[in-house]
Amino acid sequence: xxxxxxxxxxxxxxxxxxxxxxxxxxxxxxxxxxxxxxxxxxxxxxxxxxxxxxxxxxxxxxxxxxxxxxxxxxxxxxxxxxxxxxxxxxxxxxxxxxxxxxxxxxxxxxxxxxxxxxxxxxxxxxxxxxxxxxxxxxxxxxxxxxxxxxxxxxxxxxxxxxxxxxxxxxxxxxxxxxxxxxxxxxxxxxxxxxxxxxxxxxxxxxxxxxxxxxxxxxxxxxxxxxxxxxxxxxxxxxxxxxxxxxxxxxxxxxxxxxxxxxxxxxxxxxxxxxxxxxxxxxxxxxxxxxxxxxxxxxxxxxxxxxxxxxxxxxxxxxxxxxxxxxxxxxxxxxxxxxxxxxxxxxxxxxxxxxxxxxxxxxxxxxxxxxxxxxxxxxxxx
Amino acid sequence: xxxxxxxxxxxxxxxxxxxxxxxxxxxxxxxxxxxxxxxxxxxxxxxxxxxxxxxxxxxxxxxxxxxxxxxxxxxxxxxxxxxxxxxxxxxxxxxxxxxxxxxxxxxxxxxxxxxxxxxxxxxxxxxxxxxxxxxxxxxxxxxxxxxxxxxxxxxxxxxxxxxxxxxxxxxxxxxxxxxxxxxxxxxxxxxxxxxxxxxxxxxxxxxxxxxxxxxxxxxxxxxxxxxxxxxxxxxxxxxxxxxxxxxxxxxxxxxxxxxxxxxxxxxxxxxxxxxxxxxxxxxxxxxxxxxxxxxxxxxxxxxxxxxxxxxxxxxxxxxxxxxxxxxxxxxxxxxxxxxxxxxxxxxxxxxxxxxxxxxxxxxxxxxxxxxxxxxxxxxxxxxxxxxxxxxxxxxxxxxxxxxxxxxxxxxxxxxxxxxxxxxxxxxxxxxxxxxxxxxxxxxxxxxxxxxxxxxxxxxxxxxxxxxxxxxxxxxxxxxxxxxxxxxxxxxxxxxxxxxxxxxxxxxxxxxxxx
Ligand SMILES: NC(=O)c1ccc[n+]([C@@H]2O[C@H](COP(=O)([O-])OP(=O)(O)OC[C@H]3O[C@@H](n4cnc5c(N)ncnc54)[C@H](OP(=O)(O)O)[C@@H]3O)[C@@H](O)[C@H]2O)c1
Numbered sequence: 001x002x003x004x005x006x007x008x009x010x011x012x013x014x015x016x017x018x019x020x021x022x023x024x025x026x027x028x029x030x031x032x033x034x035x036x037x038x039x040x041x042x043x044x045x046x047x048x049x050x051x052x053x054x055x056x057x058x059x060x061x062x063x064x065x066x067x068x069x070x071x072x073x074x075x076x077x078x079x080x081x082x083x084x085x086x087x088x089x090x091x092x093x094x095x096x097x098x099x100x101x102x103x104x105x106x107x108x109x110x111x112x113x114x115x116x117x118x119x120x121x122x123x124x125x126x127x128x129x130x131x132x133x134x135x136x137x138x139x140x141x142x143x144x145x146x147x148x149x150x151x152x153x154x155x156x157x158x159x160x161x162x163x164x165x166x167x168x169x170x171x172x173x174x175x176x177x178x179x180x181x182x183x184x185x186x187x188x189x190x191x192x193x194x195x196x197x198x199x200x201x202x203x204x205x206x207x208x209x210x211x212x213x214x215x216x217x218x219x220x221x222x223x224x225x226x227x228x229x230x231x232x233x234x235x236x237x238x239x240x241x242x243x244x245x246x247x248x249x250x251x252x253x254x255x256x257x258x259x260x261x262x263x264x265x266x267x268x269x270x271x272x273x274x275x276x277x278x279x280x281x282x283x284x285x286x287x288x289x290x291x292x293x294x295x296x297x298x299x300x301x302x303x304x305x306x307x308x309x310x311x312x313x314x315x316x317x318x319x320x321x322x323x324x325x326x327x328x329x330x331x332x333x334x335x336x337x338x339x340x341x342x343x344x345x346x347x348x349x350x351x352x353x354x355x356x357x358x359x360x361x362x363x364x365x366x367x368x369x370x371x372x373x374x375x376x377x378x379x380x381x
Numbered sequence: 382x383x384x385x386x387x388x389x390x391x392x393x394x395x396x397x398x399x400x401x402x403x404x405x406x407x408x409x410x411x412x413x414x415x416x417x418x419x420x421x422x423x424x425x426x427x428x429x430x431x432x433x434x435x436x437x438x439x440x441x442x443x444x445x446x447x448x449x450x451x452x453x454x455x456x457x458x459x460x461x462x463x464x465x466x467x468x469x470x471x472x473x474x475x476x477x478x479x480x481x482x483x484x485x486x487x488x489x490x491x492x493x494x495x496x497x498x499x500x501x502x503x504x505x506x507x508x509x510x511x512x513x514x515x516x517x518x519x520x521x522x523x524x525x526x527x528x529x530x531x532x533x534x535x536x537x538x539x540x541x542x543x544x545x546x547x548x549x550x551x552x553x554x555x556x557x558x559x560x561x562x563x564x565x566x567x568x569x570x571x572x573x574x575x576x577x578x579x580x581x582x583x584x585x586x587x588x589x590x591x592x593x594x595x596x597x598x599x600x601x602x603x604x605x606x607x608x609x610x611x612x613x614x615x616x617x618x619x620x621x622x623x624x625x626x627x628x629x630x631x632x633x634x635x636x637x638x639x640x641x642x643x644x645x646x647x648x649x650x651x652x653x654x655x656x657x658x659x660x661x662x663x664x665x666x667x668x669x670x671x672x673x674x675x676x677x678x679x680x681x682x683x684x685x686x687x688x689x690x691x692x693x694x695x696x697x698x699x700x701x702x703x704x705x706x707x708x709x710x711x712x713x714x715x716x717x718x719x720x721x722x723x724x725x726x727x728x729x730x731x732x733x734x735x736x737x738x739x740x741x742x743x744x745x746x747x748x749x750x751x752x753x754x755x756x757x758x759x760x761x762x763x764x765x766x767x768x769x770x771x772x773x774x775x776x777x778x779x780x781x782x783x784x785x786x787x788x789x790x791x792x793x794x795x796x797x798x799x800x801x802x803x804x805x806x807x808x809x810x811x812x813x814x815x816x817x818x819x820x821x822x823x824x825x826x827x828x829x830x831x832x833x834x835x836x837x838x839x840x841x842x843x844x845x846x847x848x849x850x851x852x853x854x855x856x857x858x859x860x861x862x863x864x865x866x867x868x869x870x871x872x873x874x875x876x877x878x879x880x881x882x883x884x885x886x887x888x889x890x891x892x893x894x895x
Contacts, residue, residue: 196396203393208435209544210512212389245392248392326473326474337507343477
């Protein structure tokens with residue numbers, strides 16, 4: 001049902017409509033299954049266009065299973081010629097198991113264009129379910145530049161963006177790092193969630209007591225990132241991975257640490273001293289290398305190689321295989337049989353990434369430190 | 382809980398997969414058996430699939446049959462394809478995982494087999510970076526435990542070389558009575574220390590069982606009513622629909638009390654009834670479990686018929702299929718007195734539980750496979766509503782379902798909408814599958830991972846096993862001596878003998894209909 005009203009949209013009508021919706025859903029005979037209305041959060045989703053709005057509705061539906069919520073999906077076109085605002089409601093229901101009650105969340109969609117866009121924040125505010133956290137999910141190329149974003153910031157507990165979509169990755173990464181330091185809300189990036197498996201596989205090398213000392217001897221890191229020649233480069237994910245390693249291992253960037261040669265990026269850093277003495281200070285180089293794009297791969301990274309070249313040679317590699325659903329890990333230490341294996345590395349659905357971020361309630365300190373470092377790298381580019 | 386590698390590895394901070402074990406080798410004794418291919422290896426494979434196992438993780442299968450490495454791997458792969466919750470194995474993943482699997486042929490009694498095992502393990506440490514870390518899994522008939530433990534000791538396999546760790550997992554049954562359980566503990570402890578020993582009770586690996594503690598101590602509203610003041614009684618049911626199948630010979634020497642009560646039901650009882658632990662760590666939790674088990678009043682011989690009921694199934698049908706009686710099962714002596722059903726009424730002598738009976742029942746060939754714990758609250762003290770006597774209004778019940786669907790249900794009374802004030806019980810349901818949208822891992826996955834990271838919270842400590850046997854052994858002896866009513870026949874596919882209903886009816890209560 002669509003409520004199109006000349007201006008302003010009638011809030012009371014929307015709430016009435018929602019109540020009616022639940023009543024119908026609960027009526028015997030409408031469905032074969034009982035319906036459970038469950039709300040765990042307010043999700044304010046901002047779609048860059050109506051095509052994305054449809055895709056995002058799908059994602060939200062999938063989310064109902066784990067995080068039933070009230071979604072307020074906003075599609076705003078401030079450049080639109082006429083000042084217009086429309087809103088309608090729907091229930092998002094998921095059958096979780098045969099015979100079990102359906103779990104339902106609810107969605108209010110708002111489409112605004114022209115001058116009416118300015119009214120969106122106040123409309124959203126009046127539609128929030130009280131006492132539930134407010135999460136702003138803003139995929140798309142330039143969230144931080146939008147005036148709507150600036151207004152919305154003050155309403156929310158958490159902002160979720162996706163740096164894989166950024167139009168100006170370096171600029172936006174920098175901006176995201178700044179906002180994350182100054183804001184009261186928690187910032188999340190779905191691109192960081194995509195890195196979880198890479199981080200897990202890299203970390204696993206060093207769960208072995210015998211290999212752990214080599215972690216502190218690393219002096220070179222090479223990250224292969226996908227580079228589509230038809231589009232501007234997006235190295236956000238590679239920068240996050242680099243930022244993670246550097247911040248975990250206490251590496252500090254040198255002055256003018258970043259150099260670019262075409263698509264090849266070099267970052268020069270200093271590593272803390274494992275020992276005191278003449279050998280104490282060591283340099284580390286992180287390189288980002290372009291690699292061809294692979295369809296259906298899980299994300300935009302192709303490999304990460306860590307090595308210690310000074311003294312005992314050691315190298316640790318995680319790389320994609322010809323099968324895009326698999327990755328290979330290999331630890332190679334001079335004088336030892338190399339240890340290699342194949343692991344599953346499947347693409348994660350957006351719903352799953354979003355659910356992972358929503359599960360974490362507080363700030364992710366590791367992400368904060370990573371982002372700060374990635375912001376420093378981005379500033380040099 | 383302590384794993385230094387994780388504490389020291391700075392890359393672990395904030396990783397959501399959480400705990401990760403160090404590279405290690407698991408030696409499975411009895412690797413050609415049913416448990417290995419049906420449960421253990423599918424669980425290990427799923428852990429590997431979910432990136433929970435380190436590269437280099439290795440498995441050595443130890444058994445008597447003349448199998449090659451390749452044949453062994455193929456058997457395990459078939460086992461995964463038939464039994465894994467994630468379906469058939471992914472060829473590339475399996476191939477990589479299988480590289481760490483080998484077969485070691487020997488009899489458990491042959492010392493040379495252990496000498497060559499030690500060599501093999503050292504080789505694996507070198508080739509696969511397992512750093513001297515070992516887990517020995519006793520997936521064998523219990524009469525082999527003695528030989529294996531002794532040989533591990535004489536060959537120095539109880540301590541790993543270098544700074545590696547060594548752990549040993551012991552399957553059920555853990556002893557046959559108090560004396561044999563003590564003897565097994567003594568033998569284990571003459572070779573290993575208690576913190577190396579992991580006595581498995583797979584019930585503790587189940588998600589809802591772990592949730593009992595979270596539910597009780599993570600919510601403010603339940604603990605205050607969790608006592609004699611509000612609770613009328615507690616029922617614990619573990620019902621199996623299957624009979625003894627091909628384990629008749631084994632079962633006939635065991636029976637429901639040894640096979641189920643001593644371990645699984647006593648574990649459930651202690652989790653529901655224990656006091657809050659001072660911390661959620663292995664010893665604090667187990668201290669409280671032991672304490673509450675110690676507070677259970679032993680059943681005196683003259684109380685046998687008041688507090689216990691045994692049963693034995695006769696021919697009948699379960700879920701539409703005809704079933705033969707226990708006495709006709711293969712391996713069972715025709716005049717056997719072994720109980721296939723048992724119901725107990727236990728009293729816990731503590732401030733919290735004095736006067737609150739705990740009714741336990743378990744049996745084979747019951748109508749359905751279902752396990753649950755139900756806390757039955759007292760009825761409202763006063764009938765306020767004019768729709769009949771108090772007894773018509775059901776008391777509140779909280780049930781924690783463990784099998785087949787894991788979940789928690791609260792039953793309470795509500796007004797039927799309309800002018801008249803009619804009251805009807807309604808339920809509030811929480812199901813694991815629905816609320817989290819993820820499949821719970823198999824119990825063995827959880828427990829194997831816990832052991833690999835060195836967390837013993839969900840394993841049974843020495844004093845727990847012995848306390849439980851100390852309580853039940855006098856009962857078993859009295860029955861053995863012919864005291865009390867013999868096992869009462871019940872038709873397969875029914876909820877046990879009538880005497881079990883009377884056990885509760887005498888107290889003005891009834892078993893829940895499940
Ligand atoms: N199966 C289950 O679902 C299950 C569930 C819970 C607990 N358990 C417990 O787990 C343990 C194992 O059960 P299971 O069903 O796997 O037993 P099983 O199928 O009978 O297997 C016994 C294993 O032990 C080996 N074995 C026996 N004597 C040996 C000897 N002298 N030397 C070398 N190997 C010997 C056998 O090897 P060969 O055949 O090659 O000689 C076989 O691999 C038991 O304690 C059981 O109570 C089993």
